[in-house]
Amino acid sequence: xxxxxxxxxxxxxxxxxxxxxxxxxxxxxxxxxxxxxxxxxxxxxxxxxxxxxxxxxxxxxxxxxxxxxxxxxxxxxxxxxxxxxxxxxxxxxxxxxxxxxxxxxxxxxxxxxxxxxxxxxxxxxxxxxxxxxxxxxxxxxxxxxxxxxxxxxxxxxxxxxxxxxxxxxxxxxxxxxxxxxxxxxxxxxxxxxxxxxxxxxxxxxxxxxxxxxxxxxxxxxxxxxxxxxxxxxxxxxxxxxxxxxxxxxxxxxxxxxxxxxxxxxxxxxxxxxxxxxxxxxxxxxxxxxxxxxxxxxxxxxxxxxxxxxxxxxxxxxxxxxxxxxxxxxxxxxxxxxxxxxxxxxxxxxxxxxxxxxxxxxxxxxxxxxxxxxxxxxxxxxxxxxxxxxxxxxxxxxxxxxxxx
Amino acid sequence: xxxxxxxxxxxxxxxxxxxxxxxxxxxxxxxxxxxxxxxxxxxxxxxxxxxxxxxxxxxxxxxxxxxxxxxxxxxxxxxxxxxxxxxxxxxxxxxxxxxxxxxxxxxxxxxxxxxxxxxxxxxxxxxxxxxxxxxxxxxxxxxxxxxxxxxxxxxxxxxxxxxxxxxxxxxxxxxxxxxxxxxxxxxxxxxxxxxxxxxxxxxxxxxxxxxxxxxxxxxxxxxxxxxxxxxxxxxxxxxxxxxxxxxxxxxxxxxxxxxxxxxxxxxxxxxxxxxxxxxxxxxxxxxxxxxxxxxxxxxxxxxxxxxxxxxxxxxxxxxxxxxxxxxxxxxxxxxxxxxxxxxxxxxxxxxxxxxxxxxxxxxxxxxxxxxxxxxxxxxxxxxxxxxxx
Numbered sequence: 134x135x136x137x138x139x140x141x142x143x144x145x146x147x148x149x150x151x152x153x154x155x156x157x158x159x160x161x162x163x164x165x166x167x168x169x170x171x172x173x174x175x176x177x178x179x180x181x182x183x184x185x186x187x188x189x190x191x192x193x194x195x196x197x198x199x200x201x202x203x204x205x206x207x208x209x210x211x212x213x214x215x216x217x218x219x220x221x222x223x224x225x226x227x228x229x230x231x232x233x234x235x236x237x238x239x240x241x242x243x244x245x246x247x248x249x250x251x252x253x254x255x256x257x258x259x260x261x262x263x264x265x266x267x268x269x270x271x272x273x274x275x276x277x278x279x280x281x282x283x284x285x286x287x288x289x290x291x292x293x294x295x296x297x298x299x300x301x302x303x304x305x306x307x308x309x310x311x312x313x314x315x316x317x318x319x320x321x322x323x324x325x326x327x328x329x330x331x332x333x334x335x336x337x338x339x340x341x342x343x344x345x346x347x348x349x350x351x352x353x354x355x356x357x358x359x360x361x362x363x364x365x366x367x368x369x370x371x372x373x374x375x376x377x378x379x380x381x382x383x384x385x386x387x388x389x390x391x392x393x394x395x396x397x398x399x400x401x402x403x404x405x406x407x408x409x410x411x412x413x414x415x416x417x418x419x420x421x422x423x424x425x426x427x428x429x430x431x432x433x434x435x436x437x438x439x440x441x442x443x444x445x446x447x448x449x450x451x452x453x454x455x456x457x458x459x460x461x462x463x464x465x466x467x468x469x470x471x472x473x474x475x476x477x478x479x480x481x482x483x484x485x486x487x488x489x490x491x492x493x494x495x496x497x498x499x500x501x502x503x504x505x506x507x508x509x510x511x512x513x514x515x516x517x518x519x520x521x522x523x524x525x526x527x528x529x530x531x532x533x534x535x536x537x
Numbered sequence: 538x539x540x541x542x543x544x545x546x547x548x549x550x551x552x553x554x555x556x557x558x559x560x561x562x563x564x565x566x567x568x569x570x571x572x573x574x575x576x577x578x579x580x581x582x583x584x585x586x587x588x589x590x591x592x593x594x595x596x597x598x599x600x601x602x603x604x605x606x607x608x609x610x611x612x613x614x615x616x617x618x619x620x621x622x623x624x625x626x627x628x629x630x631x632x633x634x635x636x637x638x639x640x641x642x643x644x645x646x647x648x649x650x651x652x653x654x655x656x657x658x659x660x661x662x663x664x665x666x667x668x669x670x671x672x673x674x675x676x677x678x679x680x681x682x683x684x685x686x687x688x689x690x691x692x693x694x695x696x697x698x699x700x701x702x703x704x705x706x707x708x709x710x711x712x713x714x715x716x717x718x719x720x721x722x723x724x725x726x727x728x729x730x731x732x733x734x735x736x737x738x739x740x741x742x743x744x745x746x747x748x749x750x751x752x753x754x755x756x757x758x759x760x761x762x763x764x765x766x767x768x769x770x771x772x773x774x775x776x777x778x779x780x781x782x783x784x785x786x787x788x789x790x791x792x793x794x795x796x797x798x799x800x801x802x803x804x805x806x807x808x809x810x811x812x813x814x815x816x817x818x819x820x821x822x823x824x825x826x827x828x829x830x831x832x833x834x835x836x837x838x839x840x841x842x843x844x845x846x847x848x849x850x851x852x853x854x855x856x857x858x859x860x861x862x863x864x865x866x867x868x869x870x871x872x873x874x875x876x877x878x879x880x881x882x883x884x885x886x887x888x889x890x891x892x893x894x895x896x897x898x899x900x901x902x903x904x905x906x907x908x909x910x911x912x913x914x915x916x917x918x919x920x921x922x923x924x925x926x
Contacts, residue, residue: 282713
């Protein structure tokens with residue numbers, strides 16, 4: 134369940150996101166935190182009688198926390214922020230949640246004394262003790278199961294997979310127990326776990342350590358999946374995921390841990406089911422997430438020079454898709470390009486293409502194009518690895534082709 | 538009075554006519570000491586004593602509850618054959634002593650988690666017959682609202698964590714519950730039950746390693762009914778001494794057809810787990826039915842074997858003999874009790890049959906906790922649209 138809603142009236146047009154300023158980042162006090170009952174209405178678009186389909190909703194603003202959208206203007210105008218790297222942002226989010234709620238605990242390989250293989254849990258074991266930041270032996274299946282069992286009793290474990298690929302060993306626990314227990318017990322048990330870890334193609338890490346698991350997990354009913362891409366949304370999504378009563382899988386990317394950004398000092402949380410508008414535009418909608426966001430933004434510079442105006446959306450929420458934001462964008466631009474790192478078959482892009490085609494078919498002037506990795510294991514050789522990941526030049530070519 | 542060996546006493550004990558039915562479940566807590574029929578075999582620990590403290594009330598309760606469990610399972614058998622229960626139905630008759638003995642030794646704060654042979658354990662944890670039969674027949678009043686089925690019984694208030702279909706996956710969950718009990722400093726333990734087939738799963742040893750490493754109050758209970766589905770234990774396991782399989786973790790082998798031995802072992806295990814960490818209990822038990830209702834149960838074992846166990850080691854017969862030996866009831870009174878139980882079960886079945894099926898909107902409830910207003914679609918994406926509550 135999503136934790137928080139943004140304060141700006143959600144029904145307003147997307148162009149207002151551009152003008153977010155720091156005044157909207159409200160610092161809540163503990164007593165101010167919203168109650169967990171959310172009201173959602175399935176809203177139809179005003180003009181059209183067409184069946185818009187899933188995901189459209191108007192959210193009531195409530196006692197709120199901050200806006201989820203981070204645009205470049207917003208960050209620089211928040212002069213009272215602090216600069217940090219993405220893994221530090223994750224650590225900050227985790228630490229704040231552990232301070233706030235004694236039920237939150239961490240378990241994973243090398244998270245305690247070693248400080249985490251990507252330093253996300255650095256210092257936490259010294260602060261919270263060995264039981265709360267638990268160094269597990271190398272048994273993903275069992276310690277994921279252990280986290281889920283603990284969650285059934287009310288604890289809120291954050292389970293770290295040292296690399297997302299290792300969580301394949303825990304697939305049974307994630308699929309059957311994590312996703313389905315709330316349903317098969319008729320609502321008796323909730324599983325508020327967060328399963329997180331780095332995935333994606335790194336720098337020549339080899340096939341087994343460059344896996345994109347979002348495509349395997351996406352059909353599991355009962356879980357939510359989010360992918361973070363900036364320090365701002367990393368901290369926000371981490372906090373939202375921990376506070377959510379549903380199991381959330383938080384996908385980080387190996388190559389994004391050292392991104393630097395200035396984030397607000399006040400407490401804020403991002404909405405788990407919301408997409409982020411990175412760059413508003415008019416000509417084409419580019420949907421992306423995680424590391425590909427940066428390739429897209431790099432391509433966007435070239436495209437702007439060539440006279441195109443792409444709208445870039447970081448979808449962030451991989452399950453469920455934020456079809457509201459995406460839909461509004463499609464209605465505006467009528468062209469969609471999806472850029473992702475998953476493999477062609479059965480990836481997030483494949484599902485997103487299907488969802489857009491079903492729901493917004495009448496708004497499209499061109500077929501939805503999806504740029505993704507090929508159906509090959511990631512090779513070790515640097516040049517081959519570069520070819521398997523979508524590069525900015527390919528994005529530019531694709532946009533030019535779509536906008537002909 | 539202690540009996541060193543259970544002998545069947547003469548059943549023609551004359552009773553004065555003032556013996557009334559209501560005397561049967563007496564509140565008489567005069568202590569009775571009973572000797573277990575077989576000694577315990579221990580691995581890396583000292584076995585508990587063979588003398589078990591009990592009372593006449595407990596003895597009669599054992600009989601009543603076990604007879605209820607047996608009757609419930611037989612009734613489920615008939616319902617399955619009448620196609621009112623579909624899918625998989627794994628029956629527990631023959632193994633009732635394990636469920637009953639365990640309940641007698643622990644409180645409702647101690648957690649139990651088991652695999653798919655969970656009907657009787659659910660009953661022991663406080664579930665009602667109506668919930669059982671409604672869930673088996675997929676009705677609204679079932680313990681999981683009809684959405685779980687035979688393999689997914691849960692009762693949160695009594696710390697019964699189910700009810701799991703995938704063999705062995707419940708043991709890491711059980712260790713997780715024990716972890717939470719240690720984390721929250723509750724003085725409670727977790728009994729993670731599994732079978733001899735599941736004992737060969739890797740995740741069991743992974744979980745046991747962690748439990749031993751952090752001294753978690755987890756008790757792993759192997760219900761060894763000697764057959765993993767259709768494979769006998771000697772064909773599946775190199776070492777059939779499941780209580781020794783923990784290597785560095787102490788173990789105890791218990792006669793699982795003797796409810797008092799089970800009670801004693803569970804009591805011992807609880808004390809051990811709270812002080813020293815995990816322990817493995819191997820319950821030597823037997824199931825009369827096949828693995829599930831789709832398995833006749835006679836292709837991999839002889840009918841003579843089944844009837845032999847039924848004659849010599851049946852847990853209910855054992856308790857019945859004890860009850861008669863201690864003059865707590867007459868043969869006729871026990872028969873009347875069984876008739877009453879039969880009626881109770883039939884009434885519960887009739888009531889469950891009257892219960893309605895779940896509403897179509899129930900398809901979408903409980904997928905997420907207080908979800909958002911996302912719509913979802915059926916297979917052809919045009920029908921069955923609902924908004925997640």
